[in-house]
Amino acid sequence: MRFELQPTLTGTLLELRPLREGDFDELYAVASDPGIWELHPEPDRYKEDVFKAFFRGAMDSGGAFAVIDRKTGRIVGSSRYYGYDEERSEIEIGWTFLATAYWGGVYNRDMKQLMLRHAFRFVDSVVFMVGPQNWRSQRAMEKIGGVRTGTMRREPGGRENVVFQITKSHAHLSD
Numbered sequence: 001m002r003f004e005l006q007p008t009l010t011g012t013l014l015e016l017r018p019l020r021e022g023d024f025d026e027l028y029a030v031a032s033d034p035g036i037w038e039l040h041p042e043p044d045r046y047k048e049d050v051f052k053a054f055f056r057g058a059m060d061s062g063g064a065f066a067v068i069d070r071k072t073g074r075i076v077g078s079s080r081y082y083g084y085d086e087e088r089s090e091i092e093i094g095w096t097f098l099a100t101a102y103w104g105g106v107y108n109r110d111m112k113q114l115m116l117r118h119a120f121r122f123v124d125s126v127v128f129m130v131g132p133q134n135w136r137s138q139r140a141m142e143k144i145g146g147v148r149t150g151t152m153r154r155e156p157g158g159r160e161n162v163v164f165q166i167t168k169s170h171a172h173l174s175d
Contacts, residue, residue, distance in 0.1 A: 003084045003091060003122040005063035009114040010070070013107055016114055019064040019078060024055055026075045027066065030099045037097075041131040041159055058095065067098065067111055076102050079111060081119070089124040105143060112144050113173050120168045129154070129161035138162060145172055 006018040019027075030036075031054075034046040044050050058064035063081035068074065077098035084091045093115050098107055119126050128146055130137045138148075146164030153160055 001122060003081070003086075004118075005081050005084070006065065007118060009065075009118055011110040011114045013070060013110045014076075014114070015068045015070055016065040016079070016111065017068065019058055019066045019080075021059065023066050023075060024052075027055065027078055030075060030077060031097065033100060035100050039131070039134040039136050041134070054095075061095075064095070069102070076107070077111075079115065081115070084123075090127060091119055091123050091125075092127045092129065093119070094129055105140070108140055109144055116166060116171055117173050120171060120173075124168045126166050128164040128166075130164060132160060132162055138164075145170065 008018070009016040028048065028051050031051050032046050032048070034043075037043045037045045042050065042054075045054055058078060058080060061080055061082060065079050066075045067077040067079060069076045077096070079093060079096035082092045082094055093112070096108075096111070098111075102108075116126055127149075128141055129152070130141060132151070141164040142148075145166050147166070147170075149163045149165045151160050152163050
């Protein structure tokens, strides 16, 4: 069965649906907060021209989501699937950000559980790459059960990332 990269996923707090071109303004309104990016390897992503490149990459990826608060119907962030490897039975979840009002665990947990539950229908392992100085995201990964497995660069000369992994056999997903 082929991995479905952009389903609509509905949780208790959030809904994830395929990102659309028309989402740019609402998503940029969230992403324009410099606080979201202060520990990120690209700390200037709050700037519109930098975010436009990020958004274009999200659209081109074919695996990006708009994250919507079910209570308000507003876009509050984004995430995506990337690098599906059928042979290794693995996919990456990444490029995730949420509005600062949604930080603190419950929203990130809801989003990641939705994405993990869907991913584990197709793969045995999910990886996450986090900037080495992004202790906030590293802590968030640990809170949802991510295990640090080392570091890697996506491409030669690219930036180093801390790799976290969650396997189907060790996932603790609530229903």
